[in-house]
Amino acid sequence: MKILKKYNISILKLNDAHEKNIRGEIDKPSAVLTFDDGFISTFELALPVLEEYSYDSTIYITSYYQKYQNPIFRLAVRYFFWKKKPTRELVKTLDLPVKNHKMWEIIKYGETKLKENERQELLEKIRLTFDVELSKNLENKFMKLDTNKNIVEAYNKGVDIQLHTHRHRLPIEREQCEKEVLENREYLKDLLGVELDHFCYPSGIWSPKHLSTLKELGLKTATTCDPALVSRNTDPLAYPRFLDSDEKTDIEFEADLCGITHFLVVLKELVGINTKTTTY
Numbered sequence: 001m002k003i004l005k006k007y008n009i010s011i012l013k014l015n016d017a018h019e020k021n022i023r024g025e026i027d028k029p030s031a032v033l034t035f036d037d038g039f040i041s042t043f044e045l046a047l048p049v050l051e052e053y054s055y056d057s058t059i060y061i062t063s064y065y066q067k068y069q070n071p072i073f074r075l076a077v078r079y080f081f082w083k084k085k086p087t088r089e090l091v092k093t094l095d096l097p098v099k100n101h102k103m104w105e106i107i108k109y110g111e112t113k114l115k116e117n118e119r120q121e122l123l124e125k126i127r128l129t130f131d132v133e134l135s136k137n138l139e140n141k142f143m144k145l146d147t148n149k150n151i152v153e154a155y156n157k158g159v160d161i162q163l164h165t166h167r168h169r170l171p172i173e174r175e176q177c178e179k180e181v182l183e184n185r186e187y188l189k190d191l192l193g194v195e196l197d198h199f200c201y202p203s204g205i206w207s208p209k210h211l212s213t214l215k216e217l218g219l220k221t222a223t224t225c226d227p228a229l230v231s232r233n234t235d236p237l238a239y240p241r242f243l244d245s246d247e248k249t250d251i252e253f254e255a256d257l258c259g260i261t262h263f264l265v266v267l268k269e270l271v272g273i274n275t276k277t278t279t280y
Contacts, residue, residue: 001050005053007029007258010030011033012032012056014034032056033050034058034200037145038146062166070120071123072168076142091106148191160198161196162200163181166187177210178213199222201223204224222236224238224241226240227256227261
């Protein structure tokens with residue numbers, strides 16, 4: 001936040017930024033602050049800091065895991081694999097019906113073949129097999145989303161709440177893609193009393209094949225995790241953004257703000273290096 005303030009970056013509401021961008025009315029360095037999923041930490045730690053700076057923000061909520069207050073399956077699996085970096089032999093000891101014992105195979109198996117209670121049991125099995133310890137402070141909040149009460153309270157204070165699929169996945173097939181967005185939209189409409197029209201791809205994974213479906217659903221924007229700046233020529237259903245994390249240094253973040261990262265992305269694409277977060 002200090003760096004944003006240092007460079008006098010104008011923080012805009014998502015819809016305002018989108019409308020101004022279409023009309024060509026953004027005449028100074030501007031940004032939209034977004035958070036994915038709706039984790040407890042976002043509401044407990046990030047929002048109070050944003051309030052100090054009077055910065056607007058958008059939180060994209062994935063509703064299925066918010067409703068049941070369970071860890072997001074695919075994110076938890078990815079975390080355990082990142083934390084342990086297991087060998088193929090160790091993964092085999094999970095004794096799962098997957099061909100190559102790779103992370104995304106396990107995620108697909110869990111999401112398509114198991115019931116919710118079975119997915120949560122599999123998460124615990126992976127954690128124990130990989131010997132990943134969670135601190136007592138983290139144990140009850142691990143990959144969990146905040147409550148209805150806190151989401152509504154934040155919304156009433158001016159925090160923008162938007163769409164992020166129901167089950168934190170977006171199939172390429174039209175019918176399943178529509179189902180994910182519509183169930184997410186209906187759940188949040190019941191919660192907030194408004195119909196939402198901005199969207200974020202879960203884990204930033206997207207395909208050009210999604211665009212026609214999202215357009216037909218009346219979405220104004222869809223945000224990716226592709227690192228680039230937005231211009232008037234950017235497709236609103238494939239808006240890029242820069243990600244921040246504990247691993248990103250201040251100088252790297254400043255490079256994002258100043259356009260250096262964007263310039264390097266353009267150079268990579270010119271020589272045929274793919275920088276987009278797509279797996280389809």
